[in-house]
Amino acid sequence: MANHDIHLTVRRGTVHALCGENGAGKSTLMKILYGMQKPDEGTITLDGEQVALHSPADAIARGIGMVHQHFMLADNLTVLENVVLGAEKLHGIGNGARAKIKEISDAYGLGVRPDVLVEDLGVADRQRVEILKVLYRGARTLILDEPTAVLVPQEVSALFDNLRELKAEGLTVIFISHKLGEVLSVADDITVIRRGTTVGTAVPSETTPKQLAELMVGEELPSPETRESTVTDTPMLTVEGLHLSATDSDGVVRTVLDGIEFTIHKGEVLGLAGVEGNGQAELVEAIMGMRDPDSGTVTLDGAEITHAPTRKRREGGIGYIPEDRHRHGLLLEAPLWENRILGHVTEKPNSKGMFLDNKAARADTERIVREFDVRTPGIEVTAASLSGGNQQKLIVGREMSHLPKLLIAAHPTRGVDVGAQAQIWDQIREARREGLAVLLISADLDELIGLSDTLRVMFRGRLVADADPATITPEELGSAMTGAATGHLEHEESENGEGGDNK
Amino acid sequence: MSTTFTSGLAERLTGKNKGDGGRKPTYPMVMLIIAGGLILLSALRALTGANDLTSSGQFSSALAAAVPIGLAGLGGLWAERAGVVNIGLEGMMMLGAFSAGWMGWQHGPWLAAVAGIVGGALGGLIHAIATVTFGVDHIISGVAMNILALGVTQYFAKLWFGAEGSAAQQAGGNDKQSPVMDNMPDFSIPGLSGWLQSVEKHHWFLVSDVAGVLRGLVTDVSWLTIVAALLFAGTFFVLWRSAFGLRLRSCGESPVAAESLGVNVYTYKYAAVVVSGAMAGLGGAFLAIGTHMYSDGQTGGRGYIGLATMISGNWRPGGVAMSAGLFGFMDSLQLRSGGPTVHALLLLIAVLLVGFAAWRFKGGKTKPAIGAAVVAALLFVWFALTKTVPLEFVDATPYVVTLLVLSLFAQRLRMPKANGKPYRKGQGK
Amino acid sequence: MKKFDKNKLILAVAAPVLAIVAAIAITSIIIAATGKDPFHAYQVMVDFGSKSDSQVWIINKATPYYLSALAVAIGFRMNLFNIGVDGQYRIAAFFAAVVGGALTLPGIIQIPIIIIVAMAVGALWAGIAGLLKTTRNVNEVISTIMLNAIGASVIGYFLQDGRLAKKEGNLIHTPYLPDSAHFFEIPTTPKPIYGFVVIAAVAGLAYWFLLGRTRFGFDLRTVGRSESAAQASGVSVKRMVITSMVLSGAVAGLVGMPTLLGVSYNYGTDFPTGIGFTGIAIALLGRNHPIGMALGALLWGFLERTGTQLEFEGYAQEIVGVIQGVIVLCVVIAYEIVRRYGLKTQQRKVGEELAAQARKSDKAEAAA
């Protein structure tokens, strides 16, 4: 069950925030309001009238529009086509529609160009297309599911300006987030969800982030902060002059990584900040050997591995927590114990010589399930049937079991609940104490700042800035992420960390 | 005609629809390329004396050979634009040919065409049920479809056409073929056809060639060919210029996004796959009507070739038409004139490869350039040392050409993004 | 744990049973609709199929089918659709026949040479598709279909009097293999079983062991389940594509051997075609499982053996084609239904179990 006993009342013409930790059931609730999923019981009342929403079409007809957590755009279609899809009756699919799009775009300052292919747009632009899609349908109630997750702080404030403008026009906005500072800064009302049910409401002006957080989690928030430093002088991973170019589908060669240089020492966590799509994924893939750099060197524990195959690197001691666990970390339809072998098939206990040792692998999977608290009835169930958090714990357990020298952790706690999050942080800290080097990539700037010993900022394929995690604030990091600041970032005491910090 | 030429053209015709221009072909450009192709062909004809290269008969039969392949390709396009891979085209063609044969001997060719459409659509429906409703892997379902269609048509052919003493048997049917049906009427543009013929006879450089090609396209053209041409145009307008088409294509690009906007993805997928079957069925019917009967094994792998034309045509109607045309051209060339004429083509391909090599070399790609140059040199040698090409090689040309086109251009092709991916309602992220 | 295993077994059996029941129902309707008694037809088939000579015939017929299915299944296991087994086994058998016909060596050397040539040629032909896929991004479904046609032309070119073949009456075939190259037979009455069935069984066993028990097999299955995960886990997907294509082609090379070494002793215009496509059907039917495919191959042999007998009872033998088509379609649908049902129940179970755990801990908290 994803939702039960939900009570939610939203006033017209307000911004209503919905918060709750990952997996609390926020998205599910919104999908119900948008007709994408059917509730087993309960009622939805809109403007005093009880409604039944069987499909998104019903919801749209009643003026409800939704911007999904994961963008719902077809890359190969143009912005115009994406916008008019499903609403062709309104203004046709030709010039009428184009004019209307321009009109809306101008009215709310969205700056949307109708004839561009969506695949050529960046994240913030895509989000504006999504909002325009909703407005184009004349929605009076907007649902925004975690619209800020992929934006840098500057883009967030631009978005909030848009939202306030919408509110001024009399529209209702339901806004989902688990970033409490944001919520408090923009919302008129707040509803908190935990484990699929509403646990309370709050008025922003009378609530502190701490109160809200405790309402959300039901307990003290864990902190990702690293206490004592364990950094040593021994370099574990050295990257020098790394350059990588990729050919896109039009045959155009683009530079995705340029002059990347850094060193991670034993016992050091290097945090890499950056807006998604600025080359972090490619850097990870280059270090993992999934992409072959044009020039530069990668050295692991004294051994050059620039062009070594992925397997060699894994055997050489790189552990990998991938960004997208479903695509890169798991075999969804395979049982857990086979997932335990994945990536380490050549290592003990998974195989002996050329042959698999299924028995030993099974036994070791049992151990991981136990030690890493993977909530599962057994190791024969498929990975697909576990929840995201438990899948992640399995992956962490697997990677840690081989005592890596270097751990590449990309968004290690994305979509993971608070309990599991703390556990994963503990794992990383503990291994770090024993000399593990970590390359950490995260969109959660608090996690990044809290866990790292060193911070670097990546922008358009280059490392443009560095910062000291002890003093830096998310805002300052954010400005470097948009390319507004470079070099060594110094914390300026005068500034007040408004809206960005949730502790 | 050659690989590089047409595929280059197809490429241009079908290039990514990049908003305001970019690589979108302009009308004069298309005309220029066609003109260039014609000049090359005429030069080749004049040089080698292979008069059949541009004769009206050659183009007329190329057209007839292209239509069923093109219809299959168009069928594939419909399905795949909605995200369903249809390798069952071959089976749907069989069903179409069979239904046409069954209807045709009793009620004439027009109803045969209708029956073919219905038969193919039924095949499409089964494929849709398996893939859309039950979520079976598309290729697996398509293979199963082909096996089923073969079994069913053979069984019912025996029962309905070959039963001892039945009316069908009396009328000339047997286990493997239906009784014959009437001719599908055809038409020629009066006046024009005769005049063109007189021009064509003179074998004047270019002039006669153009006359030959034109005459081939306006003389004794089956009405069904006209229908097919209209279907190509219609497909373009429906899929790219109507709301229905936008929705259908969105199901192939991102069904989850379409669903979130209230599009019933299942409905559109069903519609697309059924239309796909109908088109392939019409392709099968075209074969049956052309030979006045259904016969066992009539489709001869054309469904698969249709699939290939769809891919090398970059999932665009213009591209499918071009590559089906290329297939038809090669097919009829080898059937009509055999080895010596195909032999002449070696020269053309060699020349074009040299051009290709030069182009790649200029672009700084030495490796492919050298490869092309070496192949070109080998072809020159082959051309110079022989008088004809063995029939077996001629036979294989369409397939080799497809492989060549794909291996040269596959990287640039752009299939619908969610093509072949399973989709379940309400399970998008 | 045990519970899951039992469920798994039930689910595994459910699909084929469901499919065969559905197929029998549909076929019965078709036969009945044409005014014949379907049950009598089944009785004729079962009676005739259970005769000893039928059994021998079926086993002999099933042997190449099984090998073909194995070749297809290797591709399937890693999500490669090798539609080209048909072309691969034919071109392999042809060149093996040419080499075998040209040599006269003791059987112990001659037979392995022939088999190795066949496997090598099959591997080479399939490798082209693998290479085109990895280097030029050409979909293997299309390229193998094209290669089937091209292979037929290549054979056609060489299979001519004066080239690599010679004429015997109206038949054209490669020179006969020497007696030393005749494969042994298992002497059963009334007719012998071709000895190649042993090789097929060994190949099945090797398939099972390779895929299920070796590192290589794990890597191969990983690619089949998720290419992206495989890549990240350290499998070179490109190399794997070529390797498995080559492997599939090598096994495809064996498909023609029972016929070449046990029946025809040459490759002629009458060499059987289409076994590659049958292999696809059987791989689907047997779900790529070595035993499932063996049963599928035997079922196919049974249908073909007994279908002919139907002619004597006034039925059309072509009904066999319908039965085969319906079975395959029903099987693929049934597997999908059962698979999805299995996944759902498992997810529900996991959910329930976790909810129970959560409730317990909530209670504990409340108590504290």
Next chain:
Amino acid sequence: FTLTACGESSTESSSGGKGKGLGLAFDVGGRDDHSFNESAARGADKAEKELGVKNKMMTAKNSETEAEREQRLNSLAEAGYNPVVGVGFNYQKSVEKVAKDHPDTTFAVVDSVAQGKNVESITFGEHEGSYLAGVAAALKSKSHKVGFIGGVNNALIQKFQAGFEQGVKDTDPKAQITSQYLYPNNDKGFNDPAAAKDKAKGMLDSGIDVIYTAAGLSGNGSVEAIAGQKDAWAIGVDSDQYQQPGLEKYKDHILTSVVKNVDVAVFDLVKSVKDGKPITGPKTYLLKDGGVSLATSGGFIDDIKDKIEAAKKKVVSGEVKVKTQP
């Protein structure tokens, strides 16, 4: 040692007594193929009418294996049919094998030579018939260009080509002959009228005005193409195509057909078995035996009847030796 499969064998339990009549096993074309299978069937019908011998006909499926052909012959023999005839050269090996297992049954194979004490090998002088067709073509062509279309480039069809070419050359030495095949090596060639139509059109476009097509069912396509052109002639094969219902519309263009009288051979065999003196060994039905002949329906070759008769005499007498390979 000998393993015994379980259960009794179908032979032991076969109820079929002896003398059930004629068993005919066709190749893929089936009995009504309007070609030589049909001719064989005609022989069977005639035997039934005149000798009261019943028959059972079975047809091959596409892409069969040796085992299936053997099974078909075996089933017929075991069911008690005698003689058992395999129609088509594909049956050669299977007839040899099955005949060994059934020494009391007489077997025959058409178009091929098979070994065996109880086997008749029925072959025809296609080259001789084709020679006459060549004579007719040469006499009727106004452009002095004639064409030959073969379905599949195999030894059997080459016999047609060789005879035809020789006939043309002997009659009109300056005539141009174009001989082409639809497929080098694919039985599809006998079943692809569309291909034959294209081929014939190509020939017509190059000025050829008489075309002899030896391509089974595909021939319909070339007849159709020829009928579309004034003054062009088609020569058919195997059966008298002038009489064929499917070609009704085009019959005015069917000059003649080289008829292969399989019915005669089949009837002879049935009669011999009935009389207790089964024919065995190779038997070639030549022009002189009436095994092949030139059809005269339509009367289009009446004007050159004498010259054809003269040519026939030369062949029969052995004065002209017709080649079997081009």
